Amino acid sequence: MYIVSTLGRSTKKSTSLKYLNYELYNDVAQPFQKTKGVTTKSPSPSTILSCITSLTGTTVGATLLTFPPLAHASPLPSSLIFLSCYSLNLLSGLVLVKLFVESETDNFKDLTESILPNISKPVQLASTLMNGSILVYCLHSFPPILNSLLSLPSTLPLSTFESLSLTTLTILLCLSSSKTVDNYNKLFVTGMFSTFLILCLQSHPDVPDVTTEWSSLKSFLPLTLLGGVYQNMIPHCISLIKTDLTEDNKYGHYVNENDYVIKWSNIVIAAGSLIPTLMFIIWCMIDSPSSIVNTSWFEIMVILSSTIGCMVSLKNELPEIKGWKNTVFMGGLAGSVAVGMGGGLGGEEVLDWVGGGIVPFLYFGLPGGMKAVKERREKDGEG
Structure with missing residues (x-):
């Protein structure tokens, strides 16, 4: 009887130790292994390339088509101003990356709603106006450039061409x-890099003008x-990097998600x-180069x-539209189009x-x- 009782206690104690070891493994070993992978894991080259091209392609339309006439008037000061604004925009972008990742949101409206809910609607309006206005600029610039290559019929109204272009792009991207x-x-x-390289090779160095035209x-x-x-x-790039992380974790290659996403988002944004x-x-x-080629x-x-x-940025807002009841989004998009096209602006x-x-x-x-x-x-929560 004594032996049986002792064996029973021994078996129970052994089971308890196994359970304790299992809990210690879950609480200590596994998290350590997941965090340890941060230093060796990186997104796929395809993901990095997608993020960089998305950022570069979005930026160039608002810069390289409008800057040359102004920059050649004062090349050195304009370059310094551009570098300063690049630094400010980069710092702001790095702050946004951390905010988006930690709040787990995918657009400016949701991000603002999680931190400053009282101004989420104006932020959504401003974001939509921003993207819509640049879209208007691109639509206004496209017909004259295309006409110089294809010699489009002069009887085709500019507004008709712009509307057809917008409709085609919207359907193409949404589907x-x-x-x-x-x-x-x-x-x-x-194609942009290739044609830019050709322009540079067919041009020649310019002698900087020391004078400055402040106007x-x-x-x-x-x-x-x-x-x-x-x-x-930024939300689009974060989404691509997170998707890459999810695919990798399916095969057991664990990393600390927030650190991973913030680190690589910062890298692709800087590049x-x-x-x-x-x-x-x-x-x-x-x-x-306009006078040469x-x-x-x-x-x-x-x-x-x-x-x-x-x-793509506007598409991030589309899930918010339910039965066309989102008047803030539609008001921002319609407002920017009206200002550009109806007001005769576009440049x-x-x-x-x-x-x-x-x-x-x-x-x-x-x-x-x-x-x-x-x-x-x-800080208040810690206090």
Whole structure:
């Protein structure tokens, strides 16, 4: 009887130790293994390329088509201004990456609603106006450039051509998968790089002018700030990197998700926004190629890649529309189209309006304000 009782206690104790070891493994070993993978894991090359081309393609449409006439008037000051704005936009983008990842949101409206819910509607309106206005600029710029290549009939009204282009792009992008859209963007950005290289090779170095035309710099500043429009693509890039992480985790290669996404999002944002900056500086260093070679193909590639970026950003807002009841989104899109087309604008006027009014609020004031509020709440919670 004594032996049986002892064996029973021994078996029970052994089972308890096994259970304790299992719990210790779950609580200590597995999390350590998942975190340990952070230093060795990286996204697939295809994912990195998709993110960089999305950011580059979105940025160039608002810069390289409008800057050259202004930059050649004051190349050195304009380059310094552009580099300064690039740095500010990059810092703002890095703040947004952390906010988006930690709040687990995928558009500006939801991000603001999770931190500053009282201003979520104005933020959605501003974001839609931003993308819609750049889309209007691209639609206005596209027909004249295409006409120089294809000699379109002069009887075709400009507004008709723009409406057909917008309808075609909307249907194409909304019906295409994310992978297909990324492939479109890669194609256009590759074409943009190729044609830009040809322009540089067929041009010659320009002698910088030491004089400064301050009037051109005044017009240059809003357009330079608009170079931060790539921040609209941050949720899209985060989504691509997260998808890559999910696929990898299915095979047991675990990583710390937030650290992984923030790290690689920061890398692709820095690279994707640096490329247009370098292209602009190179453009300032060469003579204006418009008098030497036809720039139409380069401009078309720029417009198409930028248009895709704007449409992808707008598409992120589309799930919010339920039965066409989202008047904020439709008001922002319709407003930007009305300002551009109905008001007879479509060039630098629209970009000046967006760069001088919406960019400081959406890309500088908003991220800084949300970061301050979030840190204060975390500090109050710890206290």
